[in-house]
Amino acid sequence: MDAGQWDIIEGGKMSSNNEVPKYGLLTASTPEEAVSLLTQYGEQARIMSGGTDLLYLMKNGVVSKTPQYVVDISGLPLNYVNYSASDGLRIGATTPIATIASDPNIAQYYAVLSQAAATVAAPQIRNQGTAAGDVIQDTWCWYLRNNYPCWQNGGNVCYGVLGDNRYYQSIFGGRLTFAVNPGDTPVAYYALDAEVTVQGPGGSSTMPISQLLPGEAIVGGIVKENSLQHNEMITEIHVPPPPANSMSAWYKVRARQSFDFALASAAAVLTFNGSTISHASLVLGGVDVAPHRATAAESYLVGNTLTTTTIQEAAAKAVADAEPLTTGTGNSFRVFLAQGAVSKALTLLS
Amino acid sequence: MAGEDSARGNSNEETGSNPLDTKMNRRKFLKASAISAGVVGLGGIALSSGNATTVIETPTANVPSTSNADPFASQIVTLNINGKDVQVGVEPRDMLNNILRDSLGLIGTKRPCNRMECGGCTVLIDDVPHMSCTYPAFRAVGHKIITVEGYTMSSPEATVLNALQQAWVEEDGGQCSGCQPGQIMSATALLLNNQNPSLDDIKTAMSGNICRCGNYAGIIASIQTAALKLQGGSA
Numbered sequence: 001m002d003a004g005q006w007d008i009i010e011g012g013k014m015s016s017n018n019e020v021p022k023y024g025l026l027t028a029s030t031p032e033e034a035v036s037l038l039t040q041y042g043e044q045a046r047i048m049s050g051g052t053d054l055l056y057l058m059k060n061g062v063v064s065k066t067p068q069y070v071v072d073i074s075g076l077p078l079n080y081v082n083y084s085a086s087d088g089l090r091i092g093a094t095t096p097i098a099t100i101a102s103d104p105n106i107a108q109y110y111a112v113l114s115q116a117a118a119t120v121a122a123p124q125i126r127n128q129g130t131a132a133g134d135v136i137q138d139t140w141c142w143y144l145r146n147n148y149p150c151w152q153n154g155g156n157v158c159y160g161v162l163g164d165n166r167y168y169q170s171i172f173g174g175r176l177t178f179a180v181n182p183g184d185t186p187v188a189y190y191a192l193d194a195e196v197t198v199q200g201p202g203g204s205s206t207m208p209i210s211q212l213l214p215g216e217a218i219v220g221g222i223v224k225e226n227s228l229q230h231n232e233m234i235t236e237i238h239v240p241p242p243p244a245n246s247m248s249a250w251y252k253v254r255a256r257q258s259f260d261f262a263l264a265s266a267a268a269v270l271t272f273n274g275s276t277i278s279h280a281s282l283v284l285g286g287v288d289v290a291p292h293r294a295t296a297a298e299s300y301l302v303g304n305t306l307t308t309t310t311i312q313e314a315a316a317k318a319v320a321d322a323e324p325l326t327t328g329t330g331n332s333f334r335v336f337l338a339q340g341a342v343s344k345a346l347t348l349l350s
Numbered sequence: 351m352a353g354e355d356s357a358r359g360n361s362n363e364e365t366g367s368n369p370l371d372t373k374m375n376r377r378k379f380l381k382a383s384a385i386s387a388g389v390v391g392l393g394g395i396a397l398s399s400g401n402a403t404t405v406i407e408t409p410t411a412n413v414p415s416t417s418n419a420d421p422f423a424s425q426i427v428t429l430n431i432n433g434k435d436v437q438v439g440v441e442p443r444d445m446l447n448n449i450l451r452d453s454l455g456l457i458g459t460k461r462p463c464n465r466m467e468c469g470g471c472t473v474l475i476d477d478v479p480h481m482s483c484t485y486p487a488f489r490a491v492g493h494k495i496i497t498v499e500g501y502t503m504s505s506p507e508a509t510v511l512n513a514l515q516q517a518w519v520e521e522d523g524g525q526c527s528g529c530q531p532g533q534i535m536s537a538t539a540l541l542l543n544n545q546n547p548s549l550d551d552i553k554t555a556m557s558g559n560i561c562r563c564g565n566y567a568g569i570i571a572s573i574q575t576a577a578l579k580l581q582g583g584s585a
C-alpha cells in the first residue's frame with residue numbers, strides 16, 4: 001500500500017485523497033428525459049441535483065452509492081418558489097436550500113420551514129444543495145460514509161447498533177437499519193403535511209412526504225430510507241396553505257452552530273382558537289429513521305393552552321416512548337436533547 | 351485505487367503530455383507557463399509581465415455541448431475567471447478546484463479538506479460563495495467565477511477584495527492563513543450585498559468557513575474594518 005494512502009479501521013475503506021472517481025455525465029433537460037435516462041442506464045445511474053451529497057459519497061468511495069453514470073438535473077427549469085393563499089407553496093426540486101431560507105413568503109407563512117432551511121449545513125452548501133436533495137440525501141452515519149458494508153451498503157448488519165451510535169442512530173428503534181434520517185427541511189415538511197410530485201416512467205403522481213420517507217424501504221433488494229424507485233425523480237414539493245390562526249417554529253440542537261446535523265430537532269405547527277390549541281403538529285428530527293411524529297404530545301396539546309407546565313408535559317410525552325440504544329456506546333443522552341428541542345420550539349410559540 | 355486516483359489532487363506525479371489534459375499538474379503547469387507567460391497572470395500575480403498567452407478572450411458564451419453519446423468525454427470549455435475567458439479541458443469528474451489549481455495554476459484558492467467540511471476552497475460563482483472542491487467544473491461554464499486572485503480586476507468585487515486584503519493586514523486577520531482565501535471570498539460576498547453588516551450578519555455569512563487556528567476575532571475585526579473602508583470610500 002502507498003505510503004500516502006491511509007486505511008480506515010477494518011471494514012471501511014475510503015479513497016485516499018477525496019477525489020471524485022470517473023463517471024459518465026448524462027444531461028437531462030426535462031423530467032421525462034431524466035427518467036428515461038435513468039431507465040436506460042438502470043442501477044448504474046443516479047440523479048445529481050446540487051451534488052453535495054452524491055459527490056461526497058463518491059469522494060468517500062461508498063461502493064453501493066457510487067454510480068457509473070450521473071444524470072445531471074441542474075439544468076431543468078425546476079428552480080422556483082411559488083406561493084399563493086389558495087394553493088399554498090410549491091417548491092421546484094432544484095431550488096437551492098438558500099432560496100428556501102431567504103424567501104419572504106416562506107418566512108411569513110411557513111416559519112418552521114424557513115428556519116429549518118437556515119440551519120442546514122453551511123452557507124455554501126445551502127447555495128448548492130437543493131430542495132429535493134435535502135429530502136433524498138443518504139444518511140450521514142459514519143459507518144455508511146466510511147464504506148462499511150452495512151444494510152444500506154450491500155451488507156446485512158447495522159454497525160451502529162453495536163458500535164458508536166451516539167450521533168447518527170435512532171433513539172426510537174429501527175428494524176434493519178438504525179441510522180437516522182439526516183435532513184432538516186424534511187422534518188418541517190412532515191410537520192406541514194407536504195406532498196411531493198414524483199415523475200416516473202408511467203408519468204407523474206403525488207405522495208405524502210410520510211410515504212416518501214417511510215424510515216426503511218427495500219427497493220429492488222436495496223435497503224434505503226426513501227421509497228423512490230431508482231428511475232423516479234421528485235419534481236416538486238407542495239405545502240398546503242397554512243391554516244388560519246396557525247403558527248410554527250423550529251428548534252435544532254447540534255454540537256456546532258454551523259456545518260452540523262441535528263442531534264435532535266423539533267418542528268411545531270400549532271393552530272389556535274383564541275389561546276386554546278385546536279390542532280397540533282409536532283415532529284422530531286435527527287432521532288429516528290424518518291422524521292418522527294410525536295402523536296401522544298400532539299393529542300395532549302389539543303384543548304390546552306401553552307404554559308410552562310403544558311410545554312414541559314408535552315415535551316415529556318414526545319419522548320416517553322423512546323427506546324435509546326443501550327448496546328455499543330449507547331445514545332440515551334439524545335432523549336434529553338429531543339425533549340429539550342420540543343420544549344424550546346413550543347416556548348418560541350408561547 | 352492508488353494508481354489512478356493519486357495521480358490527481360495533491361500528488362506531484364507527472365501525467366500525460368497533452369496540453370489539454372486537465373490532469374496536468376501544477377509543477378508541470380508552472381514549467382509550461384514559464385515559457386508562455388502563463389495563466390498565472392490571470393489572477394494578477396504575473397499580470398504585469400504581459401498578456402497571458404493561454405487566455406483567450408471570446409465574446410461568444412460557450413455553452414457546454416454535453417453529448418449523452420459519449421458521457422465520459424473530456425471537453426474544451428470556456429470558463430470566465432476573474433473577468434477573463436479561459437479555455438480549458440474538463441472531464442465530468444473534474445471539480446472547479448482541480449481546474450483552478452491543477453490545470454490553471456490559480457493556487458490562491460486552497461483545497462484543505464476536499465469534502466465540503468471547511469470552506470477553505472470558497473470561490474464566488476455569480477457573486478455567490480461556493481465550495482469549489484465539490485462544485486463540478488462543467489457547471490461553471492457561462493457563469494462568473496471570482497477567486498481570491500480577482501483583486502486585480504476593475505470591478506465591484508475587486509474593490510471589496512482590496513479593502514478586505516488591506517484590512518486583513520491591519521487587523522491580523524490571518525494566522526497560519528490556510529483558511530484565509532476562503533474566508534476572504536465569503537467576506538467578499540457579504541460586503542458586496544451589505545456594506546454595513548451587523549455582528550450577526552458577519553457571523554452568519556462566515557459560518558461556512560472554519561479557521562483551524564481559531565482566529566475568528568481577527569477575521570471579524572478585519573471584515574468590520576473593511577466595511578468601514580468601503581463606507582468611507584477609502585479602499
Ligand SMILES: Cc1cc2nc3c(=O)[nH]c(=O)nc-3n(C[C@H](O)[C@H](O)[C@H](O)COP(=O)(O)OP(=O)(O)OC[C@H]3O[C@@H](n4cnc5c(N)ncnc54)[C@H](O)[C@@H]3O)c2cc1C
Nearest residue numbers: 049050051052053054121129130133134136183184234260
Ligand atoms: C458538511 C456538511 C454538513 C451538512 N449538514 C446538514 C445539516 O445540518 N442539515 C441537513 O439537512 N443537511 C446537511 N447536509 C446535507 C446537505 O444538505 C445535502 O447534501 C444536500 O441537501 C443535498 O442536496 P443536493 O441537491 O446537493 O443533492 P445531491 O447530492 O445532488 O443528491 C442527493 C441524493 O438525492 C438524490 N436526488 C437529488 N435530487 C433528486 C430528485 N429531484 N429526485 C430524486 N432524487 C434526487 C440523488 O440521486 C442523491 O441520491 C450537510 C452536508 C455536508 C457536506
Ligand code: FES
Nearest residue numbers: 463464469471483
Ligand atoms: S476544501 Fe472545499 S470545503 Fe474544504
Ligand code: FES
Nearest residue numbers: 525527561562563
Ligand atoms: S488562520 Fe490558520 S486556519 Fe485560519
